[in-house]
Amino acid sequence: MLPPQSLPTAVSPTLLLAPAVDVFARRAARFRSLAAQHSQGLWLNWLAALSEAQQSLAATPAILAVSTQTDLLAAAPAAVEQLRQLFNANAYGMDGFAVALDESLVLDQARSVVQMAAGSQLLAAAERSHFLIVAAMQVLWAQAARLRVQQPQPAQSEAHEACPCCGSAALGSIIMAGEGKAGLRYLECSLCATRWNAVRARCTLCTQGEVVQYLALEGAHAAVQAETCDCCQGYIKTFMQTKDIAVEPAADDLASLALDVLVGEQGFARGAPNLFLCEAEAA
Ligand SMILES: [Zn+2]
Ligand SMILES: [Zn+2]
Structure with missing residues (x-):
């Protein structure tokens, strides 16, 4: 009998992809390359520096010690303070964070971030x-996801499009290129960066939408498209590795806000949270 992992992926695509150990370093590199020709280059470079600090934080003993038993919210204030120091140490003259944040403020805001990630609200400012x-x-959350994803997961229901690891909403979807996964669509979690397999040509925001159309900016980066649903009038972005292998959902999303404006003008509402994106910027 063949071991299960030798089945062709066309028959049984990997359901879950854990966030790579260098997910934040890759994101930082992508922010930097997108910043080069961009009207919001300063902001994207600032986000690149923040992503680099995230990668450094990910390698610290406190983060590596996170286990599935850890209360992640309770661990947030210490992680925030550590990240603040890492960012300030390598901010290259950019605006850092001068003052340590109050622990109860961090806990309050962290709870709203969880709500926001679940798709239930956008922060106004x-x-x-x-x-x-x-x-x-x-x-x-990415570290916790890495540990959890290595364990057996229950079968996913077709209609369940919340992150199987942490329950948050997807930031967008990615069409994969490369060996074994070419053409497969995965949704990427807005909070823990886990990717999970989702069939194509179906709306991931509602259970009815089968008809989707793709909108892109004329002459712009063809690797980023908005997948709209006439049934729920929502859209999520799709990032196509098949058109640009370097595409990185979290970074490319923030570098393509002009597409959100275009799609919004056509009457579709953004259905996917980017936790760095607030209502004023999306509008
Ligand atoms: Zn998640
Ligand atoms: Zn829909």
Whole structure:
């Protein structure tokens, strides 16, 4: 009998892909390359520096010690403070975070980030501290996801499009290129960066939508498209590795806000949270 992993992926695609150990370093590199020709280059470079600090935080003993038993929210204030120091140490003259954040403020904001990640609300306006808190939480949640994903997962129901690891909503979907996964669609979690397999040509925001159309900016980066649903009038972005192998959902999302404006003008509402994106910026 063949071991299960030797089945062709076309028959049985891997359901879950754990976040790579260098997920934040890759994101940082992508932010930097997108920043080069971009009107929001300063902001994207600032996010690149924040992603680099996230990668450093991910390698610290406190983060590596996170286990599935850890209360991730309770671990947030210490992680936020560590990230603040790492960012300030390598901010290259960019605006850092001068003051340590109050622990109860971190816990309050971290709870709203969990709500936001579940897709239930968009924050109307972000304090600068919001970015630091989200960034530290992403590192904690990604580490917990890595440990959990290595364990057997229950079968996923077709209609369940929340992250199988942490229950958050997807940031967007990615069409994979490369060996074994070419053409497969995965949704990427907005909080823990886990990717999970999702069939194509079906709306992931509602259970009815089968008809989707793809909108892209004329002449712009063809690797980023908005997948719209006429049934729920929502959309999520799809990032196509098949058109650009370097595409990185979290970074490419923030570098393609002009597409959100275009799709919004056509009457579709954004259905996927980017935790670094607040209502004022999406509008
Ligand atoms: Zn998740
Ligand atoms: Zn829909």
